[in-house]
Amino acid sequence: VTTGDPSILATTWIKPGSAMIALGSWRDDDAVVQLNIDWKALGLDPTHSRIRAPAIDAFQSAATWTPGASITVPGKKGLLLIVEGR
Numbered sequence: 001v002t003t004g005d006p007s008i009l010a011t012t013w014i015k016p017g018s019a020m021i022a023l024g025s026w027r028d029d030d031a032v033v034q035l036n037i038d039w040k041a042l043g044l045d046p047t048h049s050r051i052r053a054p055a056i057d058a059f060q061s062a063a064t065w066t067p068g069a070s071i072t073v074p075g076k077k078g079l080l081l082i083v084e085g086r
Contacts, residue, residue: 003033008073010035014042018084021051029075034068037083044085051083 001010001019007027013020019042025031039046046067055062060079065071073079 001038002036003073004036005031005033007031008033012042016043018082019044021081021083022078023071023073023081024078025073025075027073027075030072031075032070032072034070037067039067042083044083049083049085051081053079053081056080 001012001021003010003023005027008023008025008031011022011024021035023033035051037046039049049067051065051067051069051071053060053063071079071081
C-alpha cells in the first residue's frame with residue numbers, strides 16, 4: 001500500500017481476510033490521499049471490501065471509506081486503518 005505522497009508513508013500488516021495500514025504524515029498541513037492498494041497481495045476483492053478507521057481515544061475518530069475514496073490524513077499525525085472483506 002502506498003499513498004502517492006512522499007510525505008505520507010504507509011506500513012501494512014496482512015492476515016487472512018484483512019489488513020491493517022498505518023499511515024504517518026510528515027506534512028505540517030492535512031493532506032488528502034488515495035491509497036494505492038495491491039489487492040491481490042492483500043488477498044482481498046476491492047468490490048467486496050471496506051476501509052475503516054476504528055475509534056481510538058485521543059488518537060482518531062471512527063470512519064469508513066470505500067476502496068478508491070479520498071482519505072484526509074492529519075498533518076504531523078497519522079491514521080490506523082483496517083481493510084476487510086464484507
